[in-house]
Amino acid sequence: MVNIINRIRGLGAKKLSYAGRITLINSVLNTLHSYWATMFLIPKVRIGRVEAICRNYFWDGSPDYHIVPLVAWDRVTMPKDVGGLGVKKVENWNWAAVGKLVNWVYTKADRLWIRWISNVYLKEQDWQSYSPPADSPWTWKNVCKVKDKLKDGFGENCWLPNENGYTLKNGYKWLCTQQPKVDWCSLVWNSWNIPKHLIITWPIMQEGLNTRAKLFQIGFCEDNLYLICGDQPETITHLFYECHYSCRIRAALAVWMGRAFPTLTELQNGRTCSLQWKAMTMIFNVYLYTIWHQRNITRLHQSVVRPELLVAQIEEMAGRRGCSKAGPGMSNITNGWLSCLQ
Structure with a gap:
């Protein structure tokens, strides 16, 4: 336990993003006990302590319990194709x-x-x-x-x-318990998506974000209203799909993309092998991340950025990512479409 805690407190581990913490947990923290795990069954009390340290570090960057996790650890340790993050379950x-x-x-x-x-x-x-x-x-x-x-x-x-x-x-x-694959697996886990955005998309798909509507139910907020519009409860559906603020952003992005902004249903039913589908998925992930980031800025600093500025941020991030993925193996149509997004 001491070795695991020391690794967390050293090497700048606290400053890592969620994606970096997952990598550290899988490649370092979950291997410190591997020698003994190949020789005998580790007591459940010790396994529980190891998983608690990894859980606390993943959600808060600390080995100690400070915040309530967005998603249960049993869900985190499931394979990615059934809705988890692929973190190894120590007991199994x-x-x-x-x-x-x-x-x-x-x-x-x-x-x-x-x-x-x-x-x-x-x-x-x-x-x-x-x-x-x-x-x-x-x-x-x-x-x-x-x-x-x-x-x-x-x-x-x-x-x-x-x-x-x-x-x-x-x-x-x-x-590991065999469960059916989730229909949004490819939407989250594909090579075009920016890693730091996935840890926002993933809990969104599982209704795991701490929206004000959710916090109000457990007594953490005085009201459940979305701070940007101020007239509707802050649910995931309203935050990303119904609010006039996010609607203006999607409308501007549709003009930039030269097509209607994709819906979640369209992406789930799309051809996952299509390069254009991957690009659309990447833009969708950037959009979700940017909206949630602006929501947090509004909550902490009581300031709202104009939709046009957020659109410019999304276009810059998505354009850079699309250009880095463009290559000779793509069709002229796809390459031409990506070049228009710059």
Whole structure:
């Protein structure tokens, strides 16, 4: 725990964006315990503490609990295609890692540890139905416990006769609850989108933003009105789609794009392999990020920027991103359309 907290407090980790924090959690924080996680099942209390530190750091940049998360951590640890952020779930990863020891026993790997286990505990017994004696070590009971949990997986996925056999990756994937893919997955996770914008789009799709209507329900605001227009509750629908302020911005962007501003339904049903669709999705993400950023400025500084200035900001960000993605592999029509957005 101390190592994880020290990594958070050092290396300027607090100043990272949400996208940077996700990268740090996956590549550093969730690997500090990986050595021990491959040897035995880490107690649930310790796993809970690790996940709490990672959760607090992701949402607040600190290992301590200060703010209420926008989205539950169980949702964050889901794969991206089912609505999560792809952060590893520590408990499932631990079970999958110990599963490699189970696989060694199944395949009778040429290892000294396997020979010792076979002579002392298994003694020609069937590994599939084996139960450890009451006086066996705690670590061996852990291996047997993981064997029972993964028993169906070894049978259903044919990990044993497979050329590659069991891997930590396919064990972890099997342990994660299988859920249907969300229809907005490609809208958020494609290579054209600017990473820092995704952490706004993602909670929007799950109704997770702390709008004034939401905060008013739990007693954090005196009223639920949107500060920019001042006459309607600040819901996600009103904030991004119905308010006259955002409508003026979308109308100006439609003129700039030379076509109607895309709706969420159109993007969800569009051809995700189309380069023009990716460009439209990127512009849509920039729009959502800019509106939310202006909303926060209004709340903190009681100042509202003219819609024309926000439109110019969106055009600049989207134009730069589109130009960086344009290349010889695109059709002349797509390249010409992107060049018009500069």
